[in-house]
Amino acid sequence: MKKVKLIYNSVAGQSKFKYFLDTIIEKFMQNGIEVSVFRAGKKTNLYEYLKDADEEGVYGIVVAGGDGTINRVVNVMMKNNIKTPLGIIPAGTSNDFARHIKMPYNFSDCIDKILASNIQPVDVGLANDKYFINVCSAGLFSNASQKVDTNLKNAIGKLSYILTAADQLFKFKPFEIRVETTKETIQEKVNLFLIFNGSSAGGIDKFTDNSSIHDGLLDILIIKNCKMIELPQLLGKVLAGKHFDDEHVIYLKEDWVKISKVKGRCDEPDVDGDEGPNFPLEVRCIKHGINMFL
Ligand SMILES: [Mg+2]
Incomplete structure:
Protein backbone atom coordinates (compact mmCIF):
# COMPACT_ATOMS: atom_id res chain seq x y z
CA MET A 1 0.00 0.00 0.00
CA LYS A 2 1.23 3.48 -0.83
CA LYS A 3 1.59 5.94 2.03
CA VAL A 4 1.02 9.63 2.65
CA LYS A 5 2.77 11.51 5.43
CA LEU A 6 0.22 13.99 6.77
CA ILE A 7 1.42 16.83 8.98
CA TYR A 8 -1.15 19.08 10.59
CA ASN A 9 -0.97 22.06 12.87
CA SER A 10 -3.63 21.52 15.48
CA VAL A 11 -3.91 25.19 16.44
CA ALA A 12 -3.75 26.70 12.93
CA GLY A 13 -6.71 28.56 11.45
CA GLN A 14 -8.85 28.52 14.58
CA SER A 15 -8.27 24.75 14.89
CA LYS A 16 -10.73 23.80 12.15
CA PHE A 17 -8.70 21.09 10.48
CA LYS A 18 -8.76 18.45 13.23
CA TYR A 19 -12.50 17.96 12.73
CA PHE A 20 -11.84 16.88 9.12
CA LEU A 21 -9.05 14.46 9.91
CA ASP A 22 -11.23 11.33 9.68
CA THR A 23 -12.80 12.40 6.36
CA ILE A 24 -9.38 13.01 4.90
CA ILE A 25 -7.94 9.69 6.06
CA GLU A 26 -11.00 7.94 4.61
CA LYS A 27 -10.55 9.67 1.27
CA PHE A 28 -6.90 8.65 0.93
CA MET A 29 -7.66 5.07 2.02
CA GLN A 30 -10.43 4.77 -0.56
CA ASN A 31 -7.72 5.54 -3.10
CA GLY A 32 -5.39 2.87 -1.78
CA ILE A 33 -3.21 5.23 0.23
CA GLU A 34 -2.49 4.66 3.90
CA VAL A 35 -2.11 7.80 6.03
CA SER A 36 0.49 8.36 8.71
CA VAL A 37 -0.32 11.41 10.84
CA PHE A 38 2.03 13.84 12.57
CA ARG A 39 0.65 16.49 14.90
CA ALA A 40 3.06 19.41 14.48
CA GLY A 41 3.76 21.62 17.44
CA LYS A 42 6.53 23.96 18.54
CA LYS A 43 8.65 21.24 20.14
CA THR A 44 7.98 18.35 17.77
CA ASN A 45 10.79 16.89 15.66
CA LEU A 46 9.72 17.20 12.03
CA TYR A 47 13.04 15.93 10.77
CA GLU A 48 12.63 12.60 12.62
CA TYR A 49 9.24 12.20 10.97
CA LEU A 50 10.32 13.18 7.46
CA LYS A 51 13.78 11.63 7.21
CA ASP A 52 12.48 8.48 5.47
CA ALA A 53 10.06 10.41 3.20
CA ASP A 54 12.02 9.58 0.05
CA GLU A 55 11.64 5.83 0.61
CA GLU A 56 9.79 3.80 -1.98
CA GLY A 57 6.03 3.71 -1.57
CA VAL A 58 5.65 7.22 -0.14
CA TYR A 59 3.08 8.94 -2.36
CA GLY A 60 3.60 12.39 -0.87
CA ILE A 61 3.96 14.67 2.12
CA VAL A 62 0.78 16.58 2.85
CA VAL A 63 0.76 19.57 5.16
CA ALA A 64 -2.43 21.05 6.61
CA GLY A 65 -1.75 24.45 8.12
CA GLY A 66 -0.95 28.04 7.24
CA ASP A 67 2.13 29.61 5.65
CA GLY A 68 4.18 29.20 8.84
CA THR A 69 3.59 25.44 9.07
CA ILE A 70 4.36 24.99 5.35
CA ASN A 71 7.56 26.97 5.89
CA ARG A 72 8.75 24.60 8.60
CA VAL A 73 8.09 21.55 6.42
CA VAL A 74 9.80 23.17 3.40
CA ASN A 75 12.88 23.95 5.52
CA VAL A 76 13.21 20.33 6.65
CA MET A 77 12.70 19.09 3.08
CA MET A 78 15.23 21.49 1.55
CA LYS A 79 17.90 20.98 4.21
CA ASN A 80 17.65 17.19 3.78
CA ASN A 81 17.17 17.16 0.01
CA ILE A 82 13.79 15.40 0.26
CA LYS A 83 12.27 15.10 -3.22
CA THR A 84 8.94 13.42 -2.41
CA PRO A 85 6.21 15.83 -3.60
CA LEU A 86 4.54 18.18 -1.13
CA GLY A 87 0.79 18.80 -1.09
CA ILE A 88 -0.80 21.73 0.71
CA ILE A 89 -4.12 21.95 2.52
CA PRO A 90 -4.87 25.61 3.36
CA ALA A 91 -5.85 25.19 6.99
CA GLY A 92 -4.17 28.23 8.53
CA THR A 93 -5.16 31.79 9.34
CA SER A 94 -3.10 33.05 6.44
CA ASN A 95 -2.83 30.80 3.41
CA ASP A 96 -1.10 33.12 0.98
CA PHE A 97 0.98 30.48 -0.77
CA ALA A 98 -1.92 28.02 -1.06
CA ARG A 99 -3.91 30.79 -2.72
CA HIS A 100 -1.06 31.45 -5.14
CA ILE A 101 -1.07 27.82 -6.30
CA LYS A 102 -4.89 27.82 -6.30
CA MET A 103 -5.44 25.02 -3.81
CA PRO A 104 -9.18 24.76 -3.11
CA TYR A 105 -10.42 25.93 0.30
CA ASN A 106 -12.66 22.90 0.63
CA PHE A 107 -10.42 20.27 2.28
CA SER A 108 -12.02 17.39 0.39
CA ASP A 109 -11.50 19.13 -3.00
CA CYS A 110 -7.93 19.69 -1.92
CA ILE A 111 -7.37 15.94 -1.48
CA ASP A 112 -8.89 15.34 -4.94
CA LYS A 113 -6.35 17.75 -6.35
CA ILE A 114 -3.49 15.97 -4.57
CA LEU A 115 -4.81 12.58 -5.77
CA ALA A 116 -4.77 13.89 -9.37
CA SER A 117 -0.96 13.64 -9.09
CA ASN A 118 -0.04 16.74 -11.05
CA ILE A 119 3.51 16.93 -9.70
CA GLN A 120 5.74 19.83 -10.74
CA PRO A 121 9.08 21.25 -9.64
CA VAL A 122 8.67 24.57 -7.84
CA ASP A 123 11.18 27.30 -6.92
CA VAL A 124 12.12 27.98 -3.30
CA GLY A 125 13.62 31.16 -1.85
CA LEU A 126 16.63 31.10 0.45
CA ALA A 127 17.22 34.05 2.81
CA ASN A 128 20.65 33.59 4.42
CA ASP A 129 20.15 30.11 5.92
MG1 LIG B 1 9.49 33.39 -9.73
Whole structure:
Protein backbone atom coordinates (compact mmCIF):
# COMPACT_ATOMS: atom_id res chain seq x y z
CA MET A 1 0.00 0.00 0.00
CA LYS A 2 1.23 3.48 -0.83
CA LYS A 3 1.59 5.94 2.03
CA VAL A 4 1.02 9.63 2.65
CA LYS A 5 2.77 11.51 5.43
CA LEU A 6 0.22 13.99 6.77
CA ILE A 7 1.42 16.83 8.98
CA TYR A 8 -1.15 19.08 10.59
CA ASN A 9 -0.97 22.06 12.87
CA SER A 10 -3.63 21.52 15.48
CA VAL A 11 -3.91 25.19 16.44
CA ALA A 12 -3.75 26.70 12.93
CA GLY A 13 -6.71 28.56 11.45
CA GLN A 14 -8.85 28.52 14.58
CA SER A 15 -8.27 24.75 14.89
CA LYS A 16 -10.73 23.80 12.15
CA PHE A 17 -8.70 21.09 10.48
CA LYS A 18 -8.76 18.45 13.23
CA TYR A 19 -12.50 17.96 12.73
CA PHE A 20 -11.84 16.88 9.12
CA LEU A 21 -9.05 14.46 9.91
CA ASP A 22 -11.23 11.33 9.68
CA THR A 23 -12.80 12.40 6.36
CA ILE A 24 -9.38 13.01 4.90
CA ILE A 25 -7.94 9.69 6.06
CA GLU A 26 -11.00 7.94 4.61
CA LYS A 27 -10.55 9.67 1.27
CA PHE A 28 -6.90 8.65 0.93
CA MET A 29 -7.66 5.07 2.02
CA GLN A 30 -10.43 4.77 -0.56
CA ASN A 31 -7.72 5.54 -3.10
CA GLY A 32 -5.39 2.87 -1.78
CA ILE A 33 -3.21 5.23 0.23
CA GLU A 34 -2.49 4.66 3.90
CA VAL A 35 -2.11 7.80 6.03
CA SER A 36 0.49 8.36 8.71
CA VAL A 37 -0.32 11.41 10.84
CA PHE A 38 2.03 13.84 12.57
CA ARG A 39 0.65 16.49 14.90
CA ALA A 40 3.06 19.41 14.48
CA GLY A 41 3.76 21.62 17.44
CA LYS A 42 6.53 23.96 18.54
CA LYS A 43 8.65 21.24 20.14
CA THR A 44 7.98 18.35 17.77
CA ASN A 45 10.79 16.89 15.66
CA LEU A 46 9.72 17.20 12.03
CA TYR A 47 13.04 15.93 10.77
CA GLU A 48 12.63 12.60 12.62
CA TYR A 49 9.24 12.20 10.97
CA LEU A 50 10.32 13.18 7.46
CA LYS A 51 13.78 11.63 7.21
CA ASP A 52 12.48 8.48 5.47
CA ALA A 53 10.06 10.41 3.20
CA ASP A 54 12.02 9.58 0.05
CA GLU A 55 11.64 5.83 0.61
CA GLU A 56 9.79 3.80 -1.98
CA GLY A 57 6.03 3.71 -1.57
CA VAL A 58 5.65 7.22 -0.14
CA TYR A 59 3.08 8.94 -2.36
CA GLY A 60 3.60 12.39 -0.87
CA ILE A 61 3.96 14.67 2.12
CA VAL A 62 0.78 16.58 2.85
CA VAL A 63 0.76 19.57 5.16
CA ALA A 64 -2.43 21.05 6.61
CA GLY A 65 -1.75 24.45 8.12
CA GLY A 66 -0.95 28.04 7.24
CA ASP A 67 2.13 29.61 5.65
CA GLY A 68 4.18 29.20 8.84
CA THR A 69 3.59 25.44 9.07
CA ILE A 70 4.36 24.99 5.35
CA ASN A 71 7.56 26.97 5.89
CA ARG A 72 8.75 24.60 8.60
CA VAL A 73 8.09 21.55 6.42
CA VAL A 74 9.80 23.17 3.40
CA ASN A 75 12.88 23.95 5.52
CA VAL A 76 13.21 20.33 6.65
CA MET A 77 12.70 19.09 3.08
CA MET A 78 15.23 21.49 1.55
CA LYS A 79 17.90 20.98 4.21
CA ASN A 80 17.65 17.19 3.78
CA ASN A 81 17.17 17.16 0.01
CA ILE A 82 13.79 15.40 0.26
CA LYS A 83 12.27 15.10 -3.22
CA THR A 84 8.94 13.42 -2.41
CA PRO A 85 6.21 15.83 -3.60
CA LEU A 86 4.54 18.18 -1.13
CA GLY A 87 0.79 18.80 -1.09
CA ILE A 88 -0.80 21.73 0.71
CA ILE A 89 -4.12 21.95 2.52
CA PRO A 90 -4.87 25.61 3.36
CA ALA A 91 -5.85 25.19 6.99
CA GLY A 92 -4.17 28.23 8.53
CA THR A 93 -5.16 31.79 9.34
CA SER A 94 -3.10 33.05 6.44
CA ASN A 95 -2.83 30.80 3.41
CA ASP A 96 -1.10 33.12 0.98
CA PHE A 97 0.98 30.48 -0.77
CA ALA A 98 -1.92 28.02 -1.06
CA ARG A 99 -3.91 30.79 -2.72
CA HIS A 100 -1.06 31.45 -5.14
CA ILE A 101 -1.07 27.82 -6.30
CA LYS A 102 -4.89 27.82 -6.30
CA MET A 103 -5.44 25.02 -3.81
CA PRO A 104 -9.18 24.76 -3.11
CA TYR A 105 -10.42 25.93 0.30
CA ASN A 106 -12.66 22.90 0.63
CA PHE A 107 -10.42 20.27 2.28
CA SER A 108 -12.02 17.39 0.39
CA ASP A 109 -11.50 19.13 -3.00
CA CYS A 110 -7.93 19.69 -1.92
CA ILE A 111 -7.37 15.94 -1.48
CA ASP A 112 -8.89 15.34 -4.94
CA LYS A 113 -6.35 17.75 -6.35
CA ILE A 114 -3.49 15.97 -4.57
CA LEU A 115 -4.81 12.58 -5.77
CA ALA A 116 -4.77 13.89 -9.37
CA SER A 117 -0.96 13.64 -9.09
CA ASN A 118 -0.04 16.74 -11.05
CA ILE A 119 3.51 16.93 -9.70
CA GLN A 120 5.74 19.83 -10.74
CA PRO A 121 9.08 21.25 -9.64
CA VAL A 122 8.67 24.57 -7.84
CA ASP A 123 11.18 27.30 -6.92
CA VAL A 124 12.12 27.98 -3.30
CA GLY A 125 13.62 31.16 -1.85
CA LEU A 126 16.63 31.10 0.45
CA ALA A 127 17.22 34.05 2.81
CA ASN A 128 20.65 33.59 4.42
CA ASP A 129 20.15 30.11 5.92
CA LYS A 130 16.36 30.02 5.97
CA TYR A 131 14.18 28.80 3.11
CA PHE A 132 10.85 30.36 2.22
CA ILE A 133 8.14 29.29 -0.16
CA ASN A 134 6.11 32.47 -0.37
CA VAL A 135 7.69 35.71 0.80
CA CYS A 136 10.50 37.28 2.76
CA SER A 137 9.80 40.82 3.93
CA ALA A 138 10.71 43.56 6.36
CA GLY A 139 9.44 46.94 7.44
CA LEU A 140 5.95 48.33 7.83
CA PHE A 141 3.25 45.64 8.28
CA SER A 142 5.65 42.82 7.49
CA ASN A 143 5.91 41.25 10.89
CA ALA A 144 2.30 41.80 11.83
CA SER A 145 1.78 38.05 11.68
CA GLN A 146 4.72 37.38 14.01
CA LYS A 147 3.63 39.94 16.54
CA VAL A 148 0.04 38.80 16.74
CA ASP A 149 -0.76 36.95 19.91
CA THR A 150 -1.64 33.32 19.08
CA ASN A 151 -4.69 33.34 21.35
CA LEU A 152 -5.95 36.49 19.68
CA LYS A 153 -5.26 34.98 16.25
CA ASN A 154 -7.24 31.87 17.07
CA ALA A 155 -10.06 33.88 18.59
CA ILE A 156 -10.61 36.44 15.87
CA GLY A 157 -8.55 35.17 12.92
CA LYS A 158 -7.50 37.67 10.27
CA LEU A 159 -8.86 40.68 12.13
CA SER A 160 -6.00 40.26 14.60
CA TYR A 161 -3.51 41.00 11.78
CA ILE A 162 -5.36 44.15 10.81
CA LEU A 163 -5.40 45.39 14.40
CA THR A 164 -1.68 44.68 14.81
CA ALA A 165 -0.89 46.34 11.47
CA ALA A 166 -2.90 49.45 12.36
CA ASP A 167 -1.04 49.68 15.64
CA GLN A 168 2.29 49.48 13.76
CA LEU A 169 1.31 52.24 11.34
CA PHE A 170 1.24 54.89 14.05
CA LYS A 171 4.64 53.98 15.48
CA PHE A 172 6.45 53.43 12.20
CA LYS A 173 9.58 55.22 10.98
CA PRO A 174 11.22 54.59 7.56
CA PHE A 175 14.68 53.05 7.35
CA GLU A 176 17.46 53.20 4.80
CA ILE A 177 18.64 50.13 2.89
CA ARG A 178 21.18 49.24 0.23
CA VAL A 179 19.91 46.83 -2.40
CA GLU A 180 22.48 45.01 -4.50
CA THR A 181 21.67 42.87 -7.51
CA THR A 182 23.98 41.52 -10.21
CA LYS A 183 23.03 44.59 -12.31
CA GLU A 184 22.78 47.54 -9.93
CA THR A 185 23.04 48.97 -6.43
CA ILE A 186 20.25 51.11 -5.06
CA GLN A 187 20.31 53.03 -1.78
CA GLU A 188 16.94 54.24 -0.60
CA LYS A 189 14.87 55.24 2.42
CA VAL A 190 12.00 52.77 2.50
CA ASN A 191 8.85 51.79 4.34
CA LEU A 192 9.00 48.12 3.48
CA PHE A 193 10.20 45.56 1.00
CA LEU A 194 8.84 42.19 -0.01
CA ILE A 195 10.72 39.46 -1.86
CA PHE A 196 8.26 37.06 -3.43
CA ASN A 197 8.50 33.53 -4.63
CA GLY A 198 4.68 33.47 -4.65
CA SER A 199 2.54 36.55 -5.19
CA SER A 200 0.36 37.32 -2.20
CA ALA A 201 0.93 38.50 1.34
CA GLY A 202 -1.46 39.45 4.10
CA GLY A 203 -4.36 38.30 1.96
CA ILE A 204 -3.50 40.76 -0.84
CA ASP A 205 -3.04 39.02 -4.18
CA LYS A 206 -1.75 41.54 -6.68
CA PHE A 207 1.66 42.48 -5.34
CA THR A 208 3.51 40.97 -8.29
CA ASP A 209 3.27 41.29 -12.04
CA ASN A 210 3.20 37.91 -13.81
CA SER A 211 5.25 36.13 -11.17
CA SER A 212 5.90 32.44 -11.57
CA ILE A 213 7.05 29.75 -9.14
CA HIS A 214 8.86 28.04 -12.02
CA ASP A 215 10.95 30.84 -13.57
CA GLY A 216 13.91 30.80 -11.18
CA LEU A 217 13.29 34.46 -10.31
CA LEU A 218 12.11 36.29 -7.22
CA ASP A 219 9.82 39.31 -7.54
CA ILE A 220 11.21 42.14 -5.41
CA LEU A 221 8.89 44.96 -4.41
CA ILE A 222 10.29 47.94 -2.53
CA ILE A 223 8.01 50.65 -1.21
CA LYS A 224 9.98 53.84 -0.79
CA ASN A 225 9.38 56.24 2.04
CA CYS A 226 6.32 58.35 1.37
CA LYS A 227 4.18 60.80 3.30
CA MET A 228 1.48 59.28 5.51
CA ILE A 229 -1.07 61.13 3.43
CA GLU A 230 0.14 59.39 0.24
CA LEU A 231 -0.11 55.93 1.80
CA PRO A 232 -3.86 55.27 1.28
CA GLN A 233 -3.61 56.07 -2.44
CA LEU A 234 -0.59 53.81 -2.82
CA LEU A 235 -2.37 51.03 -0.93
CA GLY A 236 -5.34 51.45 -3.27
CA LYS A 237 -3.03 50.99 -6.25
CA VAL A 238 -1.50 47.86 -4.68
CA LEU A 239 -4.98 46.40 -4.08
CA ALA A 240 -5.78 46.99 -7.76
CA GLY A 241 -2.40 45.70 -8.97
CA LYS A 242 -1.64 49.11 -10.54
CA HIS A 243 1.39 50.11 -8.49
CA PHE A 244 4.23 48.87 -10.68
CA ASP A 245 5.10 52.24 -12.25
CA ASP A 246 4.29 54.34 -9.18
CA GLU A 247 7.08 56.75 -8.22
CA HIS A 248 7.22 55.24 -4.73
CA VAL A 249 7.73 51.69 -5.99
CA ILE A 250 10.82 49.82 -7.11
CA TYR A 251 10.00 46.51 -8.77
CA LEU A 252 12.67 44.00 -9.80
CA LYS A 253 12.86 40.39 -10.94
CA GLU A 254 16.15 38.78 -9.92
CA ASP A 255 17.54 35.41 -8.91
CA TRP A 256 19.82 37.00 -6.30
CA VAL A 257 19.62 40.13 -4.14
CA LYS A 258 21.49 41.43 -1.12
CA ILE A 259 19.80 43.89 1.20
CA SER A 260 21.75 45.67 3.92
CA LYS A 261 20.37 48.04 6.50
CA VAL A 262 22.18 51.36 6.35
CA LYS A 263 20.32 53.58 8.78
CA GLY A 264 17.28 53.52 11.03
CA ARG A 265 15.41 50.85 12.91
CA CYS A 266 13.80 47.81 11.40
CA ASP A 267 12.94 44.50 13.02
CA GLU A 268 14.50 41.37 11.60
CA PRO A 269 12.91 40.27 8.31
CA ASP A 270 10.24 37.65 8.32
CA VAL A 271 9.94 34.56 6.14
CA ASP A 272 6.48 33.18 5.32
CA GLY A 273 5.10 35.04 8.35
CA ASP A 274 7.64 33.60 10.77
CA GLU A 275 10.80 35.08 12.23
CA GLY A 276 13.58 35.14 9.63
CA PRO A 277 17.32 35.82 9.62
CA ASN A 278 18.72 39.24 10.41
CA PHE A 279 20.38 41.82 8.11
CA PRO A 280 22.39 41.80 5.94
CA LEU A 281 20.07 39.61 3.97
CA GLU A 282 21.28 37.61 1.03
CA VAL A 283 18.38 36.12 -0.86
CA ARG A 284 18.48 33.73 -3.78
CA CYS A 285 16.03 31.67 -5.77
CA ILE A 286 16.60 27.91 -5.76
CA LYS A 287 15.12 27.03 -9.14
CA HIS A 288 12.91 23.92 -9.02
CA GLY A 289 14.11 23.17 -5.48
CA ILE A 290 11.04 21.21 -4.40
CA ASN A 291 8.38 18.98 -5.97
CA MET A 292 4.74 19.86 -5.37
CA PHE A 293 1.24 18.68 -6.12
CA LEU A 294 -0.27 21.55 -8.10
MG1 LIG B 1 9.49 33.39 -9.73
